[in-house]
Every structure is written in structure tokens, then in C-alpha cells.
Amino acid sequence: MHRYVEQVLERTQRLNPGQVGFFDSVKELLVSVDSIMDQHPEYEKAAILERMTEPERIICFRVPWQDDKGTVHINKGYRVQFSSAIGPYKGGLRFAENVNLDILKSLAFEQIFKNSLTGLPMGGGKGGADFSPKGRSDDEIMRFCQSFIQGLFKYIGAGVDVPAGDLGVSGKEIGYMFGEYRRLKSLYEGVFTGKGMCWGGSNIRPEATGYGLVYFVQHMLASRGESIEGKRVCVSGFGNVAWGACKKARALGAKVVTISGSAGYIYDEAGLDEEKIEYMLTLRKLNQGIGAFQDKFKGTKFFPGKRPWGEKCDIALPCACQNEMNASELQTLVNNGCKIVAEGSNLSLTTDAVELTRSLPVMYSPGKASNAGGVACSGLEMSQNSIMEQWKPEVVDQKLKDIMFGIHKKCVDTAAQYGKEGDYVFGANVAGFLKVATAMMEQGLV
DSSP states (O other), X not given: OOHHHHHHHHHHHHHSTTOHHHHHHHHHHHHHHGGGGGGOHHHHHTTHHHHHTSOSEEEEEEEEEEOTTSOEEEEEEEEEEEEOSSSSXXXXXXXXXXXXXXXXXXXXXXXXXXXXXXXXXXXXXXXXXXXXXXXXXXXXXXXXXXXXXXXXXXGOBTTTEEEEOOTTOOHHHXXXXXXXXXXXXXXXXXXOSSOOGGGTOOTTTTTHHHHHHHHHHHHHHHTTTOOSTTOEEEEOOSSHHHHHHHHHHHHTTOEEEEEEETTEEEEETTOOOHHHHHHHHHHHHTTOOTTHHHHHSTXXXXXXXXXXXXXXXXXXXXXXXXXXXXXXHHHXXXXXXXXXXXXXXXXXXXXXXXXXXXXXXXXXXXXXXHTTHHHHHHHHHHHHHHTTOOOOHHHHHHHHHHHHHHHHHHHHHHHHHTTOTTOHHHHHHHHHHHHHHHHHHHHOOO
């Protein structure tokens, strides 16, 4: 390993004790970048890696709120504004009980290079709170969101930082936060993405991550002279990413045989049809678990407490959460004939699973490339807001297709340029990194 890269890794670990997730994210990128350091001695002189691995700003604040019984609760709120070298900070807000600074720094660092790959002018950030909306009334969620924005509103804005949704943050939460921001600032601007259609949102935004994921897989298959039509697809997850991926994969002729939730997974040998895919939305609105599929649709089987990676498929699309596929599960998939694993969730594969992809006959795409369709569509929403227009669904969809084609091409071309043909991890990391590093060099020591 290059001496400079080793020094930065040691520094990162020393200055961020206990933050294993963040260190792993940094290491994953720098292992790829290591092989190009000799060609760019100017990066060490300008301390590019040290600056790139240190957030520009971290905002931490308390979030006091009152539940329906009058009990006062205090949660912790965060926003990690990691890099603005190529545009305003951009990344989701996550509301979940396990949210902490390590998770958010890891995701924010990943976001920098994902946003870079889209070709749109967006920096990287992430935020959230250790609060779960599950089981809370709409009034409780509204009061929490309003208090959260009271702690954050001074630090965000259309040209500064544009948050979006993430786990636990749907259109409902975005609406409450946008309303409170508008009230506090007396300003109507595109400060959030994922907004409602009648107040500045974009067509196909809920489906965009899943759509983009399938478009990326199409290009992976095309590089082997294959089509997605007729392929068996295992999808995990129950949210918008999984929903969008199921919709688009089916529309293109694939057979989706699994979806999953926190309680287990559903297997359907016949493949999910349109009615079954839309039933995902019904269950979410009713706050019911995925096991209800088995009661409504004959031929579907529910496997409680398990993940779908033991089923036979051609393509696996993990769309649920971080670290949802380990090395053993990956090995089982490949043994059962899986040829492509593309991340729909952020950091879907564990570190050991990612390492194993290098020695298995499987094409693997990291989330910073294959799930970038969501933030790409968010960038398109920002564009629409800035010119006060709302594009038709087919216009947004075509732009999304073009962006995903561009991301795939950057990954493939960059990997080939450095003698790493077919290595999507290397291609995504280095292509994303070089754009940010170039911007930092050209803007001086800031």
C-alpha cells in the first residue's frame, strides 16, 4: 500500500476511535485510490486525502418534543456536512433508534462519491436522529419534525445543504420539516427533495432509486451481451427502493421471486405481478408486516426470520438496509447460479462479502454506483425547483436513464483505464474520487 494512503488510514482510525463503520467506508475508498497515488503526487502535497476524510462541518443538537400523553422526550439530532467541493451538501435524513455519528459519517462519506458519479453539482452529506416514527401518531411525528428543524434550519438552504428522505423519513416527514423551515425562514425554496407533487416535488422520485438500480443492471448485462428479460430476480426490502426495483424489473420482462421485510421474506415462484407489487404500498399504509402476503395471495410462501439469499436467482438486488448480505449468503447465492449482485441499499454487503466478490464468478456493483438513481432524481428535483418547472414523468425517466448509463460508463471506462477491467468497485471509487479531488485542487486550500 502507498505510504501516503497508509498514513491517512492510520490518522483516520486514531482520530475517530470506535467509529468502525466510518473507518471501513474510508478504507474501502482508499484501497481503490491507492493504485493511482503514484500518478498524482500533488494530492499528498495538498493533503487531499486528509481533507477529504475530515467532514467540513458536523452539527449536533438536542431535539425536545412532547408525545400525545404530554411526556417530554429528548433525542439527538445530527447533520454531517462532509464535502461541498462540487456543490451544496446533498444526502438524506435518517430517523431510526440506532442512528449515531459513526453511521452518519460513514453514509455521508459514501454520499460524496455517489453524488460525484451522477455528474450533477452536488456535494455529500447525511443526517438524522435517534428517533423512530414507528408506532407514533401523525401529531407526534409532526412535533418531532418541527423540533428537529428548529435545531437545523440555520444550516440548510437551497444553495447550502439540501436534505432528503432516508430510512424512517418519508414524504410525510419531509412535508412537516419543509413546513417548519418555511415558517421559520419566511422563504419558499427547494431546500428539501422528495417533496409532495403539489409543492415542488418531482415525478417518479419515489421509484427513482429502484428504477435506476434496474437500469444499471441492464447495462451490466449488456456488457455481457445479455438482456434482463426472463431473468429470475431476488429482491430484499419493502420500501420505495424495493418497490421501484420490482416495478421496473417486471416491466422489462424479469421475474421477481422475492421481497422481504423486517420479519422475514416472501417467495413467489410465479413471480410478483402488478397487483402484488402494488400491495406492498397497501401494507405499508396499513402498517402491516410482509407476512400478510401469504394470506392474500395463494402460491406465495412466507419465511419468518430469514433473508431471501438462499433462493435460486440470476440477479440479487439487496434493497433493505446496510450490511444485509454477508459472505456466507453471497456464497450461497453464487452456488445457486446468481451472476449479478447490485446494491440497492447503501452498503448492502458486509466488508467480508465485498472482499469475497473478488474471488467469485459474480458481477458486483457497489451502492455508490447502482443505487445513485435516487439522489440523481433528487438533483433533477433541485433543477426543476430552480427554474420553477415540473417535468413530465417521461422526461424525468429519460434523464434518469441517461444518468445511469453515464455512471455505468464511468465505472467501466475508469476501471479499464487503470487495468482493472470489470471491477465496478474500483471504477466507481476512482471515478468519483478524481472529480472531487480535481475540484479541491482547483479551489485552493479551503
